[in-house]
Amino acid sequence: MKTSAAVLVEPNKPLEIVDLEVPKLRRGQVLVEVAFSGVCYTQVLEWRGYRGVDPYLPHCLGHEGSGSVLEIGDGVTKVERDDHVILSWIKGSGINAGGSVYSWGKQCVNAGPITTFNRTSVISEDRLTVIPSNFSLKMAALVGCALPTGLGSVFNVAQPISGQSIAIFGVGGVGLCTAMAAKVNGCTPIIAIDLVEQKLELAKAIGVTHLINASQDSVLERIIQICPDGVDFAIEATGRPNVMCQAIESVRPRGGSVVIVGNARHGEIWELDPKQLNLGKRIFGTWGGDSQPDRDYLRYCNLAMTGSLNLGAFLTPPTYALHGINSALTDLELGKLTRPIIDLSIL
Template sequence: MKAAVLFETGKPLQVVDGVQIPELLQGQVLVDVHYSGLCHSQLAEVRGHRGEDRWVPHLLGHEAVGTVSAVGAGVSKVATGDKVVLGWIKGEGQDVPGARYPLVKDGKEYLLNSGGVTTFSEQTIASENRLVKLPDGMPDKLAVLLGCALPTGMGLVFNEAKLLPDALESQGKSIAVFGLGGVGLSALIAAYTTQPKVLIAIDVEAHKLELAKKLGATHTIDLSTENWQEALQAICPGGVDYSFEAGGKAETIEMAFEAVRDAGGQCIFASHPKEGEMIRLEPHAFHRGKSIRGSWGGGSQPDRDIPLFVELYKAGKLPNLELLLSHEYSLDEINQALDDLEARKITRALIKIAGE
């Protein structure tokens, strides 16, 4: 098969042919990949923002849609022919190590490492607990978002903050979202379903702020041109009830914490700043009743949440979801996709590998 491989941290991925598929082990599932997503987590891995990759040569990617072509011993969650969502958040089923794929390249033999799920390849071997059968009613292209962006971003709102669609106790809140990548926009979409009084989108890119308006933001703040503290206070004096952060920097986490009100304001962040970055927070803000916490994958349980998200989509409660996927690339163009993501030219990249 063809796959994009990280051979050296900080260097471009190499798209290679001839990767061999090993025999399936207990709890492993072979999937033909249709589409893969691409987010800042992979960008950080490739660029070395999380430190040296100890697993090179390494297969990457952690959100995709595909079709099961074979199952290993003991697998009961999915069967051959099932269309599935692949994601990094562990769900039900066996949790088994990643496969190692043989490759001969330029006369040299390699064993390519992988984790419980990888998606930058024509086929992939995944752990049973990284798969969820895709319910009917959502196109493959959009369903890719169910592997990472939607569970993490929407989970910040639904699971972490306990703000639920159409619930009376969730309505009328003031909410700010810092960072409008795939996760931040997913949080914005989820926040919109709770019928907030104020929904503020905050970013440095004008095109993302325009997109946020289409997704339900009542106000936007451009960090590149506005004093955000003054702008936010003009919209919501005293601060917001909730802030959700997905900007990927220590600085934006600090902003999101500052943005919430005293006496109960909550800041919940999902981003992963570069290795070594530290956040600085005002200690007395905690005495005044502000709180902050990080989130691991939006607190999502894929087997519970993915069917819920599909039902919300089918019910028309996630309008314009397709706007999150701003650009489509082939597997051969994956390094261009990484460059465009780093340059903030795109929102969420879609890598077409096979399928519709």
């Protein structure tokens, strides 16, 4: 069986759309027809070579998506043929089957336990979560990374209660999801900080109460105007060390908390003034919002189905065909949209 896929052959070069020979399933692997894939900023970092030396080139990409099960390998009990599933880089229950190797003529193409920039993909059982057949597969693609990372950073890590204040540094895909979670938890005020006015307008539509354009305003001065003692919580979703400094300075002394969500580029160092810790401020790191697929993903789907989460900000931009993957990466890098969606039914 062959499949069309977007392959990273060399950093800083366009992904190549090629036909790959799909390998036979090993124990614990599942063959999935991918319906939709999200594009995370992590893929921009990989594409640009900002994650350090890449020993796996050439390789497939993509770590959040949705689709339906075509075939299951030996030992798989979590999913069945025709199930609708979320594909997520975050490990859940089931066999950890590792990655795969596809064939591109006489060349090998590596793939991790999950890749979603290919129309048919071999996925490790522990990266799949079954969802109701009536849940939108387009929405489900976001539950693979953006939602669990953003929602989880609030629900699982920060855990604010109603009436507490929160500042969100960077309202891309993950940042917008933290804003949704903050609204669900009853936070007020909810402050969004970004350089791109269009993203701030999306944040406003989601329910953010205050907007700060970091290209025009002094961020810390504006936050102190809104919350004179500093905010209770700050979520850092840009991955930039200078913004991490702003985030910890923005929270109140004696109990203010910062959650670091964004991924920094390889080799970047965050220099922290220890006085911020002496003031009783706390810093939390998180990997995927501490979300657990088997515990959390259906809850996130239910929040979306009941309207508690406004996913329109993600779904209103045009979707991209697989051949448009390089445009999607460029548009995401330039801040033109928050989370590109690839429709794998369109080549």
